[in-house]
Amino acid sequence: MSDSIKYLLDESKIPKFWYNIAADLPVPLPPALHPGTQQPLGPDDLAPLFPLSLIQQEVSTEREIEIPEPVREIYRQWRPAPLFRARRLERVLDTPAKIYYKYEGVSPAGSHKPNTAVPQAFYNKEAGIKKLTTETGAGQWGSSLAFAGALFGIDVQVFMVRVSYDQKPYRRALMETYGARCIASPSNETQSGRTILAQRADHPGSLGIAISEAVELAAQRDDTKYALGSVLNHVLLHQTVVGIEAMQQMEMAGDYPDVIVACTGGGSNFGGIVFPFLGAQLRGGKKVRIVAIEPSACPSLTRGKYAYDFGDTAHLTPLTKMHTLGSTFTPPGFHAGGLRYHGMAPLVSHIKELGLIEARAYHQIACFEAGVQFARAEGILPAPEANHAVRGAIDEALKCKQEGVSRTILFNLCGHGHFDMQAYIDYFGGKLKDLDYDESELAMALAGLPSMRAA
Numbered sequence: 259m260s261d262s263i264k265y266l267l268d269e270s271k272i273p274k275f276w277y278n279i280a281a282d283l284p285v286p287l288p289p290a291l292h293p294g295t296q297q298p299l300g301p302d303d304l305a306p307l308f309p310l311s312l313i314q315q316e317v318s319t320e321r322e323i324e325i326p327e328p329v330r331e332i333y334r335q336w337r338p339a340p341l342f343r344a345r346r347l348e349r350v351l352d353t354p355a356k357i358y359y360k361y362e363g364v365s366p367a368g369s370h371k372p373n374t375a376v377p378q379a380f381y382n383k384e385a386g387i388k389k390l391t392t393e394t395g396a397g398q399w400g401s402s403l404a405f406a407g408a409l410f411g412i413d414v415q416v417f418m419v420r421v422s423y424d425q426k427p428y429r430r431a432l433m434e435t436y437g438a439r440c441i442a443s444p445s446n447e448t449q450s451g452r453t454i455l456a457q458r459a460d461h462p463g464s465l466g467i468a469i470s471e472a473v474e475l476a477a478q479r480d481d482t483k484y485a486l487g488s489v490l491n492h493v494l495l496h497q498t499v500v501g502i503e504a505m506q507q508m509e510m511a512g513d514y515p516d517v518i519v520a521c522t523g524g525g526s527n528f529g530g531i532v533f534p535f536l537g538a539q540l541r542g543g544k545k546v547r548i549v550a551i552e553p554s555a556c557p558s559l560t561r562g563k564y565a566y567d568f569g570d571t572a573h574l575t576p577l578t579k580m581h582t583l584g585s586t587f588t589p590p591g592f593h594a595g596g597l598r599y600h601g602m603a604p605l606v607s608h609i610k611e612l613g614l615i616e617a618r619a620y621h622q623i624a625c626f627e628a629g630v631q632f633a634r635a636e637g638i639l640p641a642p643e644a645n646h647a648v649r650g651a652i653d654e655a656l657k658c659k660q661e662g663v664s665r666t667i668l669f670n671l672c673g674h675g676h677f678d679m680q681a682y683i684d685y686f687g688g689k690l691k692d693l694d695y696d697e698s699e700l701a702m703a704l705a706g707l708p709s710m711r712a713a
């Protein structure tokens with residue numbers, strides 16, 4: 259057996275429930291707070307932005323939440339997603355480790371993002387919403403929500419971070435193909451955007467700014483809501499289809515992971531693959547080592563502060579407790595645009611504080627090296643974000659070789675890189691640089707964290 263081996267589940271095995279890790283946490287998640295009163299948020303505070311069904315999921319502590327049948331119907335187009343044993347990569351690395359990867363690039367948008375875009379569009383449609391606003395970094399989320407909006411007949415307006423808008427015209431074209439409107443952020447269409455442009459006309463943008471623009475528009479209209487592609491509890495909840503399927507597929511393979519590796523931007527593909535396994539561990543099952551990989555240029559988990567902060571630059575969002583680089587932090591324009599967020603999902607931050615996961619930061623050139631090695635062995639070309647997970651998994655496999663032990667490694671190959679070929683061209687042309695963030699800017703952004711009144 260020398261080829262990659264694919265573990266495929268029957269369509270009937272598409273999960274019927276999402277898994278909510280809030281039910282199994284040894285310590286409850288610190289609540290989101292109202293930015294004015296600093297009191298825990300009530301459902302009314304979020305109502306201008308999200309439909310009630312999603313607000314309920316955001317605060318739910320039920321272990322299982324049913325996936326609506328119309329959502330499962332749409333999932334069926336690409337789910338269950340395949341799980342592969344990377345035998346050829348193992349051979350190239352000459353490692354005793356077994357490497358498995360769950361491949362989420364089979365969705366129409368090419369990443370894990372439609373797993374939450376589809377239910378979010380579904381619940382908004384049910385609530386009578388006509389239009390959704392959102393932000394996008396690399397364009398993966400914007401194209402996923404554009405796809406979901408097209409299915410449910412909802413208008414989608416996407417604020418795309420300026421650097422990515424310029425770097426990735428094909429992602430924009432895909433959004434427009436699905437019928438969405440895509441605007442470079444910071445833009446002149448919102449007060450938040452105009453304020454930033456007045457300070458710096460050539461601002462490269464950031465997810466924090468794009469979120470402010472999208473939230474500002476959604477809050478102004480009753481028929482318009484806002485959708486977020488990562489970070490929030492309900493987004494991570496929807497992504498658990500990935501891990502639930504992976505558990506069934508590992509069982510088909512007669513194996514169980516010793517180590518799980520995933521990249522982290524806002525934490526959604528990580529939470530998606532990790533939470534079902536971590537939940538099993540918390541309920542008394544086998545212990546797994548869990549490693550989050552983030553870019554050195556935007557290292558919220560490894561260099562950020564665990565503190566209450568805003569999700570956006572203009573401070574329109576609630577305060578959540580998370581690992582943050584500060585909401586005004588602008589990371590340099592490196593190629594994994596989906597990993598350029600200043601904060602980390604509160605759920606992922608919380609389990610990091612509880613010591614249940616590890617985190618490592620990598621520079622981008624080492625990640626592209628790993629991605630190219632993976633593509634040459636396995637044939638799939640990973641997204642620049644996913645290259646971080648590939649690097650982490652390869653390093654775990656090389657450690658096994660060094661120690662002369664076999665371990666089972668599972669990683670999330672969260673998307674393909676077919677829209678990111680300029681990044682690969684730059685890599686092959688020797689033009690990629692290992693960028694570091696500006697230390698003084700980080701210090702300034704952290705100094706600007708909201709001051710919390712004593713509880």
Ligand SMILES: *Cc1c(COP(=O)(O)O)cnc(C)c1O
Pocket residue numbers: 369370371398399487488489521522523524525526527528596597641643644672673674
């Ligand atoms: C959006 C995206 C990410 C980063 O977001 P997470 O919420 O951390 O998963 C990573 N990889 C791909 C392919 C993405 O589209």
